[in-house]
Amino acid sequence: MEISSSGRLEVRITAADVGKRVSVRRLSDDGDTGEKFTDTVGVLTSWDNGVLLITRRTGERVRIAESSLVAGKVVPAAPARRRGPAASYEELARVSARAWRPVESERLGGWELRAASGFTRRANSVLPLGDPGMPLDDALAYASAWYAARDLPAYVQTATGAEGTQELLCADLEERGWVREVTAGLWIGSLAPIGDRDAPGVTLSRTADDAWLGRYQRKGLGEVALKVLGSGPSVWFATVPDEEGEAPAAIGRCVVDGRWAGFAAVEVGPAHRRRGLGTAVMAALARRALDEGASAAWLQVEDDNAAARALYTGMGFAPHHSYHHYRRAADAGAAGHGFGAAEPYRSA
Template sequence: MEISSMGRLEVRITTADVGKRVSVRRLGHTGVTQEKFTDTVGVLTSWDDGVLVITRRDGERVRIEESSLVAGKVVPAVPARRRGPAASYEELARVAARSWRPVDGERLGDWELRAAGGFTRRANSVLPLGDPGIPLDDALAFVRRWYGERGLPAYVQTATGAVGAQEALCAALEARGWTREVTAELWTGALAPVADRAEGSGVVLSREADAAWLARYRRTGVGEVALKVLGSGASVWFATVPGEGPVPAAVGRCVVDGRWAGFAAVEVAPELRRRGLAGAVMAALARRALEEGASAAWLQVETDNAGARALYAGMGFAAHHAYHHYREPQASGVVRN
């Protein structure tokens, strides 16, 4: 926290710092002692009418009365040290998008509009990696018309917690009545430790998702469009651990794209969980990705999936950034993540 040469806390941020990452300290209640100070770090997304709004790394928006501030300063855009392979948000966003391609799309400036018949939000949302080329309200109106013409609710996928992420866009969407429905995180890690795990025997790899693989995959509505999405990517591999019956004990998917291997759709039969099958699937896929020249790994995990988060942390993965899906006001229809 900023301290003057006289040893006093100082507020060294102004409205001109909107859009920057800041650290502030405030009183919990007017007049209480120092023990009640609260610190907040995030992007200053607005400062209007005596109220600051700071968007934290996980997307949470914190409203702070200007009168409660006791200290504040601009801080570096990201912490000096971060676990996992070095990568920018934009690089990872583009790699992730290439691994889960829609069947229909259109460009609006630097925004990519994606549709796939409603199969997952990731393939049915806008990926805004820059300027749409027109004012925001006009861009959002275009987005709503575009998805409406396809019988789909409009979603915008945003990110927080990394350089180049979209805290300001999140705030703008919320101010316009868009609702954040899902928050997840993209995690990264080194690929070799995943491949070096003892698990991996008995896993069958294939270039296509066959009927048995799909039987274990828990998504609904896996039709022709979904199969196209699942099969999209530079180099796609499907892993299967055979079970005692026609339905596999476990499955997984990996897309190799340059230095990156992206893991997804890791599913294990409920009665067989915590027996190392998910690790076996990922180890087998990681070994194949290493053979194709990849060295780094990424995956996406929802914030409330405690079991998966513990598994991936044990493999050396760590969160790189959070991402969110914002739904248009008063939209109808349901799309799973």
């Protein structure tokens, strides 16, 4: 907290600091006999009518009464990373977008409108990486009409928690009634330690064959889904066969793009879990990516997938930022368009 020369805490932020990352301390009453301090760190997204709204790294918005402030200051936009590759949000957003291409897209200034007949939200949402070239309300109206013409709900993919992410846009969407449906994390790590692990019995292919698709969690795949799965600069599919000839014991997908290797669809059959097959799949894919010149790795994992988060932490991955999908409130029928809980990044 900011301390004056007299040793007292001071509030050194104002409404002019909206859009900056801040750290504030406030008085709160938890029902006990005395008051206590509560600290909040995040992006100051608004300060109106005596109320501050601060968006935390996870996208959670915290309302704080101005009258409860004890101290506050502007802090660096993102904490320094202690391990793993350095990366900006925009770099990772563009790399991850190239690894999961839609079948159809259109530019709207710095926005990209993406559609793939409803196969996953990421391939059927707006990716806003700049100014749309028109007022926000007009851009949202254009995007909504664009998706409606394709019989799809309108989604906007946003991010929070790193320098250059979109806390202000998240706040603007929520003020306009858009609903956040899904939050997941994008994690990064060094590639070489992953490739150093054992990878027995893993075969690699450039295409997702019938066996691979037999393990993939999304069923009823059509031509559009196959195009999305096969999209990316350099795509590899990994398979661990089942000894009894059933669906593969484990599968995975990796897209190599310059220095980055993106892992996805790492899935292990229920009868084959806790045998290290998820790690083996990633190790085999990592070795191929290293051969192609990659040095860093990224993946996306749902917040509620404890098993995957534990696996990735043990492999040296760490969270970089959170990403969210906002749905236009009028599109109440989104569930009918084949969207699952989040993205096809499950592991065990």
